[in-house]
Every structure is written in C-alpha cells, then in structure tokens.
Amino acid sequence: MAKQGILAGPRIKRLRRDHGHTQQAMAEMLGISDSYLALIEGNRRPLTAGLILKLAELFDFDIRSLSQEEPGGGSAAMRRRLSDPLFADLSIDRAELEAWIDNAPGGIEAFARLFDRWREGGGAGMAGEGPNPVMAARREIERWRNHFADLDAQAEELADELRIGAGDLYGAIAERLRVKHQLTIRILPFDVMPDRLRRLDLHARQLQLSELLDPAARTFQAAFQLAQIEARAGIDALVAGAAFGDRPAERLYRRHVTSYFAAALMMPYGRFLRACETTGYDIQLLQRRFGAGFEQVAHRLTTLQRVGARGLPFFMLRIDRAGQLSKGYAGASGSALIDAVHRCPLWAIHHAFDQPGRLIRQLAELEDGSRWFTVARSVRHHGGAAGVPAAEHVVALGLAAEHAAALAIARGIDLGGPADPIGLGCTHCQRADCVQRAAPPLGRALTINERERGLAPFSFVGD
Known part of the structure; x- marks a missing residue:
C-alpha cells in the first residue's frame, strides 16, 4: 500500500491566521515545536492522525476539509496547468x-479558476463564451481527487449488510429493492426496449433493464438505482456543495457521484484494496473476484485515497479511435496526460484498438522527465444483437513508474531502463526530432529550408 500523509500546509496556515495565532502559540497548543509547525505549513511534513484530531478538537472544524480545500486542486493539478506551452518560457x-x-493560496485558486475557464472556451478568450458542463463537472471531481469518503463508507456498510444475506450481489440488490422499496427488476428484450439500457417505471414499480447488458453491467445498473434511493442525502449534499450555476453540469456531476456509490457497492473499499495488494493489482483477477468489468475496475483504482489506507496513485482515461477523451480521472497521480488536448500517436494505448482483449503495456517518458507505466485494453459496450452498434473505446490506466514495481502486469519490465518518448499532443510537444509529428508546437516559429528535408516533417526555431 502506498503510504501518504495529508499535506495541508496552506489550510493550516489559514486556520492559524483566522484565529489570530502566531506559529509559536499554535505550536504550543498542539504540543509540537514551532519549527515543526513551520514545516507542516510549508507542506514539507504531513499531518499525523494525532495532530488532525487535536486540530479538530481545538478549532472545531471538519477534518475532511484538509484534503478538500487545497487551492487550485493542489500542486499536482497546478503543475498540469503550468505544463501548457503558454508558460513554457517561465521555467x-x-x-x-x-x-x-504556500504564500498566496487565494491567488493560486484565482489563477486556477481563470485558467480553467479559458481552457473551457478553447483557449480563445472568455468574453461571451458559454459554460462547458463537462469541464465544470470534471473540475469538481478533481477538487475531490475523485474520492468521496462518506459515500465510500456508506457503500461499504451496505455491501457488508447485503453480503450477510446472500453471496450473489445482484440478487441481494434485487431483493432489497423489492422488499424495502417495492421495486422489481425486469429484464426486457431488445425489441421491447430498443433505445434504452435502463428505465425506471414508477407506475409499474419496475426497474427495467435491457437484455443487452452483461452481468457486470446489470449489477451496476441495479446498484445505481439503489444508490439513487439510499445514498440520496449524501449525493444531494455533494451536489449542493458544488454550487453549479449550470443545470447540465449539476446533472453530470450527480450521475458521476451516483455511479461512484454503485461502484463502491460492487467493490467495497476495504475488501477491494486488500485484493489489490494481495494480487499485485491484477485487473483480470479483480474483475472475476468482484464481478465487474474492466472499465469499472480501472475507474475504481483511481479512487483509492482513504486517509490511512491509500492505494497506488493511478490515473485512468477512455478514448475513441479519434483519440477523443470521454472519461479522464487524474486521481492522486498528478499526471499531465489526463489534461492533454490531444493524445500522442506514440503512446501505445492506440494499439489496443487492433488487439481486442489484450493488455498493452508501455513504459513512457514525457518531456519533463517524468516516467509513466501504462496499460490499456479495448472495451465494447452494449452490442451483441444484429444491427445494434457497439461503442468501442480503449481504457487506459497509468501511474508513475516509481510505483509500478508493485504491479503484477509490470513484471519482466525494466522500470529503470529505456522508456518510449511521448508527448502531450503535437501542438503541446517541443520534441524536434519526432517523425510522427502532425503539427508544429504552439508559439514556435517554423523554419523552411528549400534545400533540405529532414526526417521530421516540421522544423522550428530553437530545434
């Protein structure tokens, strides 16, 4: 298990200043030296469990805010923003x-909001730009680092309760919906429900599911319905706290946190983390053990950030054949690969489309020297009937190479050896010798020499 403390320096400094204490005075109240408090406020030492409890006792505040209120989403999120070529010359x-x-958390938050709004408008300015509900929902998910502790705890408790009654989770959920909420599950043929996967018919008191759904998807949809009912208070609180000014963004976010609860019910935190650690995060074994799909397991791996019981810091994304991102969660990874405008053609995840069912591994290195181990697999959704189109995507998981030695899938790879150079998309990549380049980098002047033709399709000033 990856053991990480809570780095909450700016939050502690604001707390101290809000109460009018000097570092020395607050250190005495906590029973630590003022030099140690200075290290905590400078994010050079994590908060221990004892100090967190003492802070909560002395200052009467919600300890969950320590991990939720990092300005700009924290240093990892800020590094991803600053990787934009717009700031390349600032170093x-x-x-x-x-x-x-540390010194200007308010300024950091203001910059983050302004930059995110600029990106939502395509980087072309903000005046008159309409809201982007997808980006707004993702920004709120990132603020929580895609970990919702209260939902996880409630789902884990419910999963234990259902497990006592039956070993079959789908059957246990169906029985609970029937007995406690007077809802029955009915599987309908494709010709009866040709354009829906799930439908709630309150008149008939039925949750109607399409026969196109495989067993893992059926369990998830049943769990989603149960989450809408039994986790409603917690979900409502999260949505209200996000304070969206945009109705579509609010609904997207609600769907995400409801899905989060459903996945947490299928893969309860404690049992799932133990299974990860004992199997070397073997995704195929985890699928079988928890009756889940590849994409469901991949997403769940990005959420393992419980204080005192953290998993490895994965990121996850889902792309189509055009490289368009339809899902992306950085989790605690801090990876800039999530926020890239385009996917690099040298990133091996694209090969997964042509090798269905096979796990594609790669050790890759970005321009900043960071090294990442990634694994990808193609997935198809809801096909299987004649004339029914199946959505096709590739789901990729990744984490910093320094953590990858714990993975069963990484065995046999020299994680300290040569890595494939990739970028954040051609317009955001400064590599001059890339023969795959489709466009010059933004902000770099092209050089054209009619007497020469290099291997790379473009040359530019400074290469």
Missing part, C-alpha cells in the same frame, strides 16, 4: 510552485 520549478501555494 516555474516545483519549489517555486510550492512557495506560491
């Missing part, structure tokens, strides 16, 4: 960024 290093977060 802002990690120490400078940490100092900025």
Whole structure:
C-alpha cells in the first residue's frame, strides 16, 4: 500500500491566521515545536492522525476539509496547468510552485479558476463564451481527487449488510429493492426496449433493464438505482456543495457521484484494496473476484485515497479511435496526460484498438522527465444483437513508474531502463526530432529550408 500523509500546509496556515495565532502559540497548543509547525505549513511534513484530531478538537472544524480545500486542486493539478506551452518560457520549478501555494493560496485558486475557464472556451478568450458542463463537472471531481469518503463508507456498510444475506450481489440488490422499496427488476428484450439500457417505471414499480447488458453491467445498473434511493442525502449534499450555476453540469456531476456509490457497492473499499495488494493489482483477477468489468475496475483504482489506507496513485482515461477523451480521472497521480488536448500517436494505448482483449503495456517518458507505466485494453459496450452498434473505446490506466514495481502486469519490465518518448499532443510537444509529428508546437516559429528535408516533417526555431 502506498503510504501518504495529508499535506495541508496552506489550510493550516489559514486556520492559524483566522484565529489570530502566531506559529509559536499554535505550536504550543498542539504540543509540537514551532519549527515543526513551520514545516507542516510549508507542506514539507504531513499531518499525523494525532495532530488532525487535536486540530479538530481545538478549532472545531471538519477534518475532511484538509484534503478538500487545497487551492487550485493542489500542486499536482497546478503543475498540469503550468505544463501548457503558454508558460513554457517561465521555467516555474516545483519549489517555486510550492512557495506560491504556500504564500498566496487565494491567488493560486484565482489563477486556477481563470485558467480553467479559458481552457473551457478553447483557449480563445472568455468574453461571451458559454459554460462547458463537462469541464465544470470534471473540475469538481478533481477538487475531490475523485474520492468521496462518506459515500465510500456508506457503500461499504451496505455491501457488508447485503453480503450477510446472500453471496450473489445482484440478487441481494434485487431483493432489497423489492422488499424495502417495492421495486422489481425486469429484464426486457431488445425489441421491447430498443433505445434504452435502463428505465425506471414508477407506475409499474419496475426497474427495467435491457437484455443487452452483461452481468457486470446489470449489477451496476441495479446498484445505481439503489444508490439513487439510499445514498440520496449524501449525493444531494455533494451536489449542493458544488454550487453549479449550470443545470447540465449539476446533472453530470450527480450521475458521476451516483455511479461512484454503485461502484463502491460492487467493490467495497476495504475488501477491494486488500485484493489489490494481495494480487499485485491484477485487473483480470479483480474483475472475476468482484464481478465487474474492466472499465469499472480501472475507474475504481483511481479512487483509492482513504486517509490511512491509500492505494497506488493511478490515473485512468477512455478514448475513441479519434483519440477523443470521454472519461479522464487524474486521481492522486498528478499526471499531465489526463489534461492533454490531444493524445500522442506514440503512446501505445492506440494499439489496443487492433488487439481486442489484450493488455498493452508501455513504459513512457514525457518531456519533463517524468516516467509513466501504462496499460490499456479495448472495451465494447452494449452490442451483441444484429444491427445494434457497439461503442468501442480503449481504457487506459497509468501511474508513475516509481510505483509500478508493485504491479503484477509490470513484471519482466525494466522500470529503470529505456522508456518510449511521448508527448502531450503535437501542438503541446517541443520534441524536434519526432517523425510522427502532425503539427508544429504552439508559439514556435517554423523554419523552411528549400534545400533540405529532414526526417521530421516540421522544423522550428530553437530545434
């Protein structure tokens, strides 16, 4: 298990200043040295469980806010924003960024909101731009780092309760819906429900599911319905706290957190994390053990951030054949690969489309020197009947190479050896010798020499 403390320096500094204490005075109240408190406020030491409890006792605040209120989503999210070529000439290093977060958390948050709004408008300015509900929902998910502790705890408790009554989770959910909520599940033929996968018929008191759904998807849809009923208070609180000014964004976010609960019910946190650690995060074994699909397991792996019981820091994305992103969760990985405008053609995840069912592994290195181990597999959704189109995607998981030694799928790979150079898309990549380049990088002037033709299709100033 990856053991990480809570780095909440800016939050602790604001708390101290809000109460009018000096570092020395607050350190005495906590029973630590003022130099140690300075390290905590500078994000150079994590908060221990004892200090968190002491802070909650002395200052009467919600300890969950320590991990939820990092300005700009924290240093990892800020590094992803600053990787934009717009800032390439500034050379802002990690120490400078940490100092900025430490000394001007309000300025960091203001910059993050402004930059995100700029990106939502395609980077072409903000005046007159309409809201982007998808980006707004993703920004809120990132604020929580895609970990909702209260929903996880409630889902885990419910999963234990259902497990006592039956070993078959789908059957147990169906029985609970029937007995407690007077809803029966009915599987309908494709010709009866040709354009829906799930439908709630309150008049007939039925949850109607399409026969196109495989067993894992049926369990998920049943769990989703149960989440809408039994986790409604927690879900409502999260949606209200997000304070969306846009109705579509609110509904997208609601669907995400409801799906989060459904997945947590299928893969309860404690049991799932133990299974991950004992199997080396073997995705295929996890699928069989929890009756889940590849994409469901991949998404769940990005959520394992419970304080005191953290999993490895995965990111996950889902793309189509055009490289368009339809799902992307950075989790605690801090990877810039999630926010890339385009996917690099040298990233091996694209090969998974042509090798159905096979896990495609790659050790890759970005321009900033960060190294990532990724695994990808193609997935098809809801096909299987004649004339029914099946959505086809590739789902990719990744984490920093330094953590990959714990993975069963990484065995046999020299994680310290040569890595494939990839970028964040041609317009955001400065590699001059890339023969696959489709466009020059933004902000770099092209050089055209009629007497020469290099291997790379473009040359530009400074290469």
